[in-house]
Amino acid sequence: MKVLLAFAGSRGDAQPGVLLGRELLGRGHDVTVAVSPNLVEFASRHGVPAVSFGRDSDELLRAQRDDQRFRQLNPVQRVRAVLDLQRRGFGESARDLLAVARGHDIVVTGMACEEVAVEVARHHDIPVAAVHFFPIRPNRSVPVVAAGWGHRIPGPLNSLGWRALTAARARALAPEVAALPWATAAAGRVGVPGAQGYTAIQAYDPELFPGLANELRDSPFTGFPVPDATRYPDVEPEPVVFRRTAVIGAVPGASTGHHRNGVAYPAIQACDSELFEWLIAGPAPVYAGFGSMPVADPVAVEAMVREAGRRLGLRVLLVGPMFRGRIGAELAVVDQVDHRAVLPLCAAAVHHGGAGTTAAALRAGVPSVICSVQADQPYWGRQVESLGLGSTAPFAGLTANRLERLLIRATEPDIRLRAAAYGARFRDDGVRRAADVVESLAPDTAARDAAELTAATIGGVR
Numbered sequence: 001m002k003v004l005l006a007f008a009g010s011r012g013d014a015q016p017g018v019l020l021g022r023e024l025l026g027r028g029h030d031v032t033v034a035v036s037p038n039l040v041e042f043a044s045r046h047g048v049p050a051v052s053f054g055r056d057s058d059e060l061l062r063a064q065r066d067d068q069r070f071r072q073l074n075p076v077q078r079v080r081a082v083l084d085l086q087r088r089g090f091g092e093s094a095r096d097l098l099a100v101a102r103g104h105d106i107v108v109t110g111m112a113c114e115e116v117a118v119e120v121a122r123h124h125d126i127p128v129a130a131v132h133f134f135p136i137r138p139n140r141s142v143p144v145v146a147a148g149w150g151h152r153i154p155g156p157l158n159s160l161g162w163r164a165l166t167a168a169r170a171r172a173l174a175p176e177v178a179a180l181p182w183a184t185a186a187a188g189r190v191g192v193p194g195a196q197g198y199t200a201i202q203a204y205d206p207e208l209f210p211g212l213a214n215e216l217r218d219s220p221f222t223g224f225p226v227p228d229a230t231r232y233p234d235v236e237p238e239p240v241v242f243r244r245t246a247v248i249g250a251v252p253g254a255s256t257g258h259h260r261n262g263v264a265y266p267a268i269q270a271c272d273s274e275l276f277e278w279l280i281a282g283p284a285p286v287y288a289g290f291g292s293m294p295v296a297d298p299v300a301v302e303a304m305v306r307e308a309g310r311r312l313g314l315r316v317l318l319v320g321p322m323f324r325g326r327i328g329a330e331l332a333v334v335d336q337v338d339h340r341a342v343l344p345l346c347a348a349a350v351h352h353g354g355a356g357t358t359a360a361a362l363r364a365g366v367p368s369v370i371c372s373v374q375a376d377q378p379y380w381g382r383q384v385e386s387l388g389l390g391s392t393a394p395f396a397g398l399t400a401n402r403l404e405r406l407l408i409r410a411t412e413p414d415i416r417l418r419a420a421a422y423g424a425r426f427r428d429d430g431v432r433r434a435a436d437v438v439e440s441l442a443p444d445t446a447a448r449d450a451a452e453l454t455a456a457t458i459g460g461v462r
Contacts, residue, residue: 001442002030004104006097006120007131008054009112010292012356014039016131016203016225016431017110021048023435034100051100054093054113090176094119098182101126106442111136115173118198123182127197127441131434133355134376137200137219138162141211146378151386201437203430204355205362208383220437223430224359227340278332279345282315285332286407287343287366288350289319290395291357293373298322305350306331308403312411314347339364348410350403352395353377358384365423367410369403371395388418 003024007017014035021033025048033048036056043050093113097120101107107128109117114130121128135142143150144161153161202221206213213221279285288305295301302323309316310330318333325333339357343349343364351357353370358380361368368390370381381392391409393402409415 001106001439002032002104003106003108003438003442004032004034004097004101005108006034006053006113006117007110008034008036008093008116009110010036011039011042012291012354013110013112014043015356016133017108018043018046018048019225019227019431020108020131020434020438022046023431024438027435027439029439032100032104034097053096053100054116090116090173091179094180098123106438108438115169115177119177119180119182121197127199127443129199129201129438129441131201131203131225132219133203134379135202135204135209135212135216136162136166136376137216138166139212139215141209141215142379143382146372146382148382150382199437199441201434203434204359205427208387220433222433222437223427224355224363225430225434226356226359226363226428228428228431272334274327275332275334275337278327279317279342282329284345284347285309285315285317286348286350287317287319287337287346289337289357290352290371290373291354293352293395295320295322298324302333304398304400304403307400308407311400311404312407314407317342317346348390348407350407353380353384353392355380362389362419362422363426363428365420365426367391367415367419369406369410371398371403371406388415389422390415390419 001024003021005017005021007014017033017035021031021043024031031048033043033050034053035043035050036054037052038056040050040052093116097113097116101120101124104124104126106126107117107121107124109128109130111130111132111134117130118128138159139162140155140159142158142162143153144158144165145153200216200219202216202219203223203225204221205223206221286305286309290301298320302318305316305318315329316331317337318331319335319337321335323333325335327333339360340363343360343366346364346366348367348369349357349361349364350369350371351361353368353372354377358368358370368384370377370384370390370392371394372378372381372392373395378392378394384390385392391406393406
């Protein structure tokens, strides 16, 4: 089976495609992973054949950072900003993917480029599977408004709202689809949920959305596509790369053992030794990192996080290449970390609420403080808070006072216990289950190959 995995967007968007590609390669399939140009090296480094399509995701993130509408309180303006961003490079992405898709048996796509992949698959008359990292199909169970009062919205109104958002996205992209050279009157029909040739894989835990699995019975739920250390230990939520700097200030009580409170953490051996010594030297720190989200004023954000931690007597692990790297007694600042190794050693995780980072915190059994920026992040924040697994607030307007209150709430005993219990039952086989679905959707390639061989033999080629 020849599989094309098209996962545009940031690293967090692309990594599930890389993980799925690795799994399918291991099963003997022919795999090509298409990602944004700036992520080809990342995909290739992890052992999958990779090609580029569309625009550099960093360019799109910069465009988002500079668009003031993303920071407005008016939800209509924010939706328009998101739709405008999605239109950028649509035709370019479609042309690139069209050429790559020739000869493949199925296209698997992420959410960031679903419409592009659907049109390309339709043109080549092959099935397409869209991997959804959050429930966007019309439903009654998930509040359509990511606000504290969203849970009071009646189910039918939620369903109507999700249908309206789906229609708005389709209308916004309709001119781009119509402009494709191969577009016909049938364009877009493959992407309609339930249409022939289209499957929406729900790549998250339905337990987090009570009642949803009963509504989306025609959509397979596979769980979060997280790295499985027993199968692919080299693919991490973040690469194990640390900025090497001198230790600033004394770190009391450092130990060389890989234990805390009598509990062994073998995965932490993957860490830089300097960071490891800091992690085990004192009380569990608060992790703070915002993934690929643009941080306009890193100095101010660092000061805010550090002040909130100081008030609560919590050490802080601040993660991101935009911050000045150093390791001191109460603050460690590094470029990137392995979530799987580091988060279990933390008291809480302050992050942007991307699906991948949210899954990493849930898997680690630590509470989340989700400071959302865009897209599905506010929904993850509200859902985590409503289930008693953390707290949430928009990143825009965040202050040390508010972050302090969020951390107080997230580290209350009931939330810590609930998060730990969820982490204990977290399933990490989401990639394997998604691969099972992809294999079930592919056409009968054996019959096709036999027919081609017969035709070639009759024609005298063999």
